[in-house]
Amino acid sequence: MKKILKIFAVLLLIALIYLRIEIYPQLDLISGFSAKSVASGHFIDGRSLETIQQGDNDIDKIDWATNKIDEKQRFVTSSVYGLKTRKATYREGLGATLINDDYDVSKPYNVPKRNFIKNDLPFPYGEKEQKASLPNGLDTVFANIDYAKLNAAVENAFDKKGEKNKRTRSIIVIYKDKIIAEKYADGFNKNSKILGWSMTKSLTATYFGILQKQGKLDIMKPAPIGEWQNDERKKITINDLLHMNSGLEWEEDYGKISDVTKMLFIAEDMTQSQIDKPLVGKPNNSWNYSSGTTNLLSGILRKQFKTHQDYLDFWYSTLIDKIGMHSALTEVDMKGNFVGSSYGWATTRDWAKFGLLYLHKGNWNGEQLFDESWAKYVATPTNGSNGKYGAHFWLNAGGRFPNAPKDMFYASGYQGQMVAIFPSHDLVIVRMGLSEEFDFNGFLGGVVGSIKN
Structure with missing residues (x-):
């Protein structure tokens, strides 16, 4: 005993x-x-x-x-x-x-000024429903679409009753600016706001394209980081940061205590998390996915404005509210910085508008928000990524999804969030969900395969 x-x-x-x-x-x-x-x-x-x-x-x-x-x-x-x-x-x-315990919740804070544009235009350029004059709820039937195949692909993306494997929450398919398929899981609808996680990175990068078009920023210049000016890091450009190719040390592991989890769940100022990291590679030749890099970019973006209010307003006035993503919200850290790596929320339809902006190369209903060349820039593979990554967008150039066109590029987030853009097919597909194991190749192939070019 x-x-x-x-x-x-x-x-x-x-x-x-x-x-x-x-x-x-x-x-x-x-x-x-x-x-x-x-x-x-x-x-x-x-x-x-x-x-x-x-x-x-x-x-x-x-x-x-x-x-x-x-x-x-x-x-x-x-x-x-x-x-x-x-x-x-x-x-x-x-x-x-x-x-944390030191945070003063009674301290005054700035709030972004929003401009909720109202017009009589149907989606995507307004909030009105697309005219549903046909029995299937659509206002247009395209002769080149196999609707049975399309609907089967969408239906198969959702769990059957009692299952919890695919965990898709919503899907929308937009072809030639028309909604040709849309479905939501129980408990969700077109007004449900869903966290995009790292899709927010693609949103953050877009502001640099906007500033460049406005002539206020040159992304090829060294990043304006004072701490880097006395060592080799002074050679890192904004372009390197946008491509996740700075050469800086960073551990992106959500399953343990790592750089990214300490940043998201401990740090007061998330824009500082990457700054103190040493070089472990050569800029423009050492691709390494890093949420810290994106929040560093958010900090660089903040430095472009005289006041914190201007920074907050710019985020919405030049992009989010400009394209009618009125449901969208990007959350901030304790220091008031947008958490550009991870914390963007929007409805599925509004995430789709972001995809359509890139499908149309920065043109939104006649207004050019960023240069056409910017859409090509973000979709061009960066060194060392094997065709997987561009400038804060993921790519299919390396053939990750064999059943999808290689010109597809996409915003991607934790647990399988995706805004996929298909320039060759005039198509945007959004999938929001809760599972990384989702069969994107089969789903994307099924939808694209239903459209005859």
Whole structure:
């Protein structure tokens, strides 16, 4: 009996050591992710706590957290078995922000000025529905589309009742500016705001195209980072940063304590997370995907304006509200910087508008927001990416999706968010969901294959 107790004691000790070394340090990230997720999903999209916990937060370890919503003060607290309590506060116009104990919630803050343009135009250039005069709910039937094949591809992208594998929340297919297919999972509809995660990176990069067209920025010049001016990092250009090809050290691993998780769930100023990293490669020859780079770009963008208010307003006035993405919201960190790497929200239709802007090479209903050459620039492979990556857009040039055209380029986000642009087919496809295992090749091939060029 004593021997058994000794063995049990040793095993218990080993378990406690493991928990202390491996698990306990992660609790900040677990409760931080949970608090931020609940606050955003509840206050931005109106989802219930139960819905968020069973949907958005049913991730390994994240589901350990216990969450409480304070409706009156508009914040969420989360902890893991009472340990490592974290708090996320919600502010109208800025979204939810994960805060620490030093953050002063009573401090005044700036809010972006929005311009909700109203007109009598149908989608995508206005908010009116496209005229549904046909039995299938469409206003146009294209002779070159196999609608049975198209609808089968869309239907197959969703789970059947009782299943939880594909986890698609919404799909929209737009051909020649017309919605030819649109479907939502139970609990979601055309007004549901969905987090794009890293699709926000593509949005962030677009502002550099806009500034370049306005003649206010040259992306080929060295990045304006004071900390880099006395070493080799001074050679890093904005162009290198846009291509994720700076040569800077960065670990993008969401399964552990890494550069990206410390930035998103611990840092007060996310624009600083990449700045102190050393060179481990050569600029323009060392492709390495980095959310820290995108938030550094958000910080560079902020430096282009005299005031914080101007920075906030520019984000919406020159792009988001300009193309009628009125549901869209990009959340900020504790220092008021847009979290351009990860925290952009919008309805599926509004994400599609962003794709259409690139399909039309920056032209939105007659107004050129960025030069046509910018659309080619973001879709041109960067050195070392094997045709997978351009300038803050992913590419199919390397044939990642064999059943899709190689000219396809796309914004991509965690858990399978995608805005895919097909210049050769005059087509935009959006898929929002909760699974990285989704068969994008089969789905994209099915939709594209239903259209005869």
